[in-house]
Amino acid sequence: MKKLLIAGYGNVARRAAPKLEPRFELQPLSRRHGIDLDRPDTLAALQGADAVLHCAPPPDSGTQDTRTRNLLAALAKGRILPARVVYVSTSGVYGDCCGARVDESRAVRPQTDRARRRVDAERQLALWCSERGVSLAILRVPGIYAADRLPLERLRAGTPVLRAEDDVYTNHIHAEDLAAILVRALEEGAPAGTYNASDDSEIRMGDWLDLVAERAGLAHPPRIARTEAAGRIAPELLSFMSESRRLANRRLKESLGVRLRYPTVYEGVPRLPGTA
Numbered sequence: 001m002k003k004l005l006i007a008g009y010g011n012v013a014r015r016a017a018p019k020l021e022p023r024f025e026l027q028p029l030s031r032r033h034g035i036d037l038d039r040p041d042t043l044a045a046l047q048g049a050d051a052v053l054h055c056a057p058p059p060d061s062g063t064q065d066t067r068t069r070n071l072l073a074a075l076a077k078g079r080i081l082p083a084r085v086v087y088v089s090t091s092g093v094y095g096d097c098c099g100a101r102v103d104e105s106r107a108v109r110p111q112t113d114r115a116r117r118r119v120d121a122e123r124q125l126a127l128w129c130s131e132r133g134v135s136l137a138i139l140r141v142p143g144i145y146a147a148d149r150l151p152l153e154r155l156r157a158g159t160p161v162l163r164a165e166d167d168v169y170t171n172h173i174h175a176e177d178l179a180a181i182l183v184r185a186l187e188e189g190a191p192a193g194t195y196n197a198s199d200d201s202e203i204r205m206g207d208w209l210d211l212v213a214e215r216a217g218l219a220h221p222p223r224i225a226r227t228e229a230a231g232r233i234a235p236e237l238l239s240f241m242s243e244s245r246r247l248a249n250r251r252l253k254e255s256l257g258v259r260l261r262y263p264t265v266y267e268g269v270p271r272l273p274g275t276a
Contacts, residue, residue, distance in 0.1 A: 005049040008056030015179035037067035048078020058117035065121035097245035142171030161206040166226040168244035174262040198247035
């Protein structure tokens with residue numbers, strides 16, 4: 001059976017695992033499994049793999065992804081060179097697009113170090129795979145949600161959102177749909193390339209949080225003007241409120257043939273127990 005290395009064995013990778021197990025011997029790489037991408041010495045025992053699913057986030061600081069660099073260095077020394085690599089990136093690499101529709105041909109323009117680290121990882125992987133003839137799929141993923149991945153604490157805390165005239169478009173994908181996309185991208189013959197791994201929703205951030213609040217039986221968050229935001233919203237959260245784009249997912253559907261179980265957040269956000 002072919003071997004699949006999974007770097008970053010988190011929630012979405014675990015959701016994908018049952019559908020991958022019939023095709024691959026899974027080898028999770030995480031600190032819980034004794035592998036630390038910040039410590040190259042823990043990667044020395046890797047013998048390579050037939051495919052790699054790279055879900056590990058970059059470090060928390062800087063503009064480069066040293067974890068991806070360490071992983072690629074270890075793979076280059078392995079006895080088996082992967083035929084396919086799938087990387088879970090972020091739609092944040094596009095930066096602020098002022099609400100425009102964004103497909104994969106748009107040039108990246110990261111505006112935060114968080115996004116710059118992702119661009120660095122994408123470029124490292126593209127060069128490494130190109131030099132070795134390895135098929136590479138990059139999935140640019142927006143906000144991931146599921147019943148257990150909703151911003152309930154933010155709503156309970158009463159954190160404000162921007163009023164409608166100042167609000168930004170936000171993009172989403174259900175965790176189960178993303179897991180299915182990973183499984184498809186790892187199939188033999190799946191087209192290489194970059195894909196916006198997003199659903200069909202066109203929704204502004206305030207409306208998204210209103211929807212979650214309604215489904216959870218919570219109060220809508222207060223709305224404020226952008227001029228008030230700096231004093232009332234944490235800087236990291238405010239950075240997400242400074243980028244607006246509407247991801248186009250045509251390539252995901254037509255090239256990869258993905259059919260979404262939850263086409264929009266209206267189908268995907270559950271009504272939580274105890275609500276009317």
